[in-house]
Amino acid sequence: MIDRRAFLGAAGLLATHAALADASGLPEAPSRASAATEPPLTPADGVPYNPVVTLNGWTLPWRSRGGWKEFHLVAEPVERELAPGMTARLWGYNGQSPGPTIECVEGDRVRIFVTNRLPEHTTVHWHGQVLPNGMDGVGGLTQPHIPVGKTFVYEFTVRRAGTFMYHPHSDEMVQMAMGMMGAFIVHPRNPALHRVDRDFVFLLGAYDIPAGAHVPRVATMTDFNLWAWNSRVFPGIAPLPVRRGDRVRIRIGNLTMTNHPIHLHGHEFAVTGTDGGWVAPTARWPEVTVDLPVGAMRAIEFVAEHAGDWALHCHKSHHAMNAMGHGVPTMIAADHRGVARSIARLVPDYMVMGERGMADMGAMQMPLPDNTLPMMSGNGPFGPIEMGGMFTTLKVREDLARGDYRDPGWYRHPPGTVAYEWKGKVPS
Numbered sequence: 001m002i003d004r005r006a007f008l009g010a011a012g013l014l015a016t017h018a019a020l021a022d023a024s025g026l027p028e029a030p031s032r033a034s035a036a037t038e039p040p041l042t043p044a045d046g047v048p049y050n051p052v053v054t055l056n057g058w059t060l061p062w063r064s065r066g067g068w069k070e071f072h073l074v075a076e077p078v079e080r081e082l083a084p085g086m087t088a089r090l091w092g093y094n095g096q097s098p099g100p101t102i103e104c105v106e107g108d109r110v111r112i113f114v115t116n117r118l119p120e121h122t123t124v125h126w127h128g129q130v131l132p133n134g135m136d137g138v139g140g141l142t143q144p145h146i147p148v149g150k151t152f153v154y155e156f157t158v159r160r161a162g163t164f165m166y167h168p169h170s171d172e173m174v175q176m177a178m179g180m181m182g183a184f185i186v187h188p189r190n191p192a193l194h195r196v197d198r199d200f201v202f203l204l205g206a207y208d209i210p211a212g213a214h215v216p217r218v219a220t221m222t223d224f225n226l227w228a229w230n231s232r233v234f235p236g237i238a239p240l241p242v243r244r245g246d247r248v249r250i251r252i253g254n255l256t257m258t259n260h261p262i263h264l265h266g267h268e269f270a271v272t273g274t275d276g277g278w279v280a281p282t283a284r285w286p287e288v289t290v291d292l293p294v295g296a297m298r299a300i301e302f303v304a305e306h307a308g309d310w311a312l313h314c315h316k317s318h319h320a321m322n323a324m325g326h327g328v329p330t331m332i333a334a335d336h337r338g339v340a341r342s343i344a345r346l347v348p349d350y351m352v353m354g355e356r357g358m359a360d361m362g363a364m365q366m367p368l369p370d371n372t373l374p375m376m377s378g379n380g381p382f383g384p385i386e387m388g389g390m391f392t393t394l395k396v397r398e399d400l401a402r403g404d405y406r407d408p409g410w411y412r413h414p415p416g417t418v419a420y421e422w423k424g425k426v427p428s
Contacts, residue, residue, distance in 0.1 A: 026113055027063045029072035031095035035081050037238040039405055047105040049187035050195060053405060055202035056230045056238050060100035068111040069104055076117035082228065083236030086373045088207065089214040090179035091118060097179030097231045098203050105187050106161045112154045114146060121145035121170055126184060128164035128275035131156035139170035161188040163251045163273050163297045177218040179205060179231055181255050196301060197246035202230045206256040211323065212369030221257060225323040227314065227389035233322055234391040235378030241408055242304045243400040251299045254292040263289040266310035273299030289315060304396045309411040314390035322373045322388030381410040
């Protein structure tokens with residue numbers, strides 16, 4: 001039997017398969033605009049696996065046809081609520097940025113239809129996958145760019161389990177800056193292998209959106225003002241609810257322009273996977289912070305032993321806040337009350353900021369342009385949390401049902417377990 005990939009060649013294969021797809025009918029391309037975290041998608045057919053939960057996202061359904069798993073991605077402009085009060089006009093897939101997570105099993109033959117509804121051509125690169133060269137998705141090198149309005153088809157066998165991504169390799173600076181990315185999870189063929197109780201995934205993104213604007217400045221290389229997980233910023237990032245005693249995996253991919261040290265409070269974890277594969281148990285080590293290089297993925301695992309609301313965030317301090325002017329002078333310890341009074345006579349709403357630090361920003365309700373988030377936002381049970389950007393919480397609860405991913409609310413601390421004010425003696 002002749003291998004049709006070898007016979008047709010990569011470029012001809014894509015064009016020919018596009019025509020065949022039109023003749024035989026495209027699979028459905030579901031779309032979703034909600035930023036809610038959807039429950040895991042239990043596989044309806046094929047080899048069973050333990051599905052992931054995409055933070056503030058969802059998994060793309062497929063159809064089984066002739067021994068193939070068929071998916072349909074639509075590259076298109078989307079609107080994404082970064083957090084309540086701010087919406088960005090991005091590019092993504094199937095109604096969202098990032099696009100829906102693709103899940104399959106090692107050994108699956110996957111056929112992915114990609115329809116281009118962007119205003120320019122595009123491709124999709126399957127980051128970390130080992131596949132035929134003509135399916136690698138690098139426009140001009142391994143395939144023609146997908147023209148506006150056309151549908152191309154990618155076919156390959158997923159050869160190894162792990163944590164991967166998809167993103168364009170076509171006008172990459174613009175398209176990735178506009179939010180085009182998605183997670184690609186390949187599960188082990190043996191569902192008992194690498195099994196965990198809860199398996200989360202999200203991708204890191206960065207945007208430069210001026211106050212009051214909706215569209216990112218795509219030429220920005222370093223000075224971003226919004227740091228996002230799955231195109232959401234705190235307080236818009238969903239928590240990670242887990243049952244006490246669960247073994248938890250968190251898969252994180254970095255498609256920003258810098259590294260991110262992701263820090264988890266209250267637990268130590270091990271790095272168990274990269275986009276190159278699983279880390280051998282003998283090579284793992286205990287950590288509380290994992291540094292994600294640009295263009296890389298990491299999977300961390302731990303047992304959620306300690307109940308509470310534990311912070312999970314990037315440890316670069318500017319990445320745990322929302323938009324701010326990086327040219328603001330440092331005014332700590334400067335007495336500018338006299339200047340402030342003079343300015344207030346001309347600008348009645350003028351406010352003094354920064355002479356005691358920036359913590360006041362967490363409680364201020366100062367006027368902002370429409371479609372602009374405060375630098376610090378989000379309230380907890382004890383007041384302003386004074387965070388933004390890449391920040392959320394791991395919510396460990398004793399009584400959480402196994403399949404329940406709803407926000408359980410704030411943790412109720414047992415008596416005597418909250419830091420308290422010293423008033424002359426320690427309570428008995």
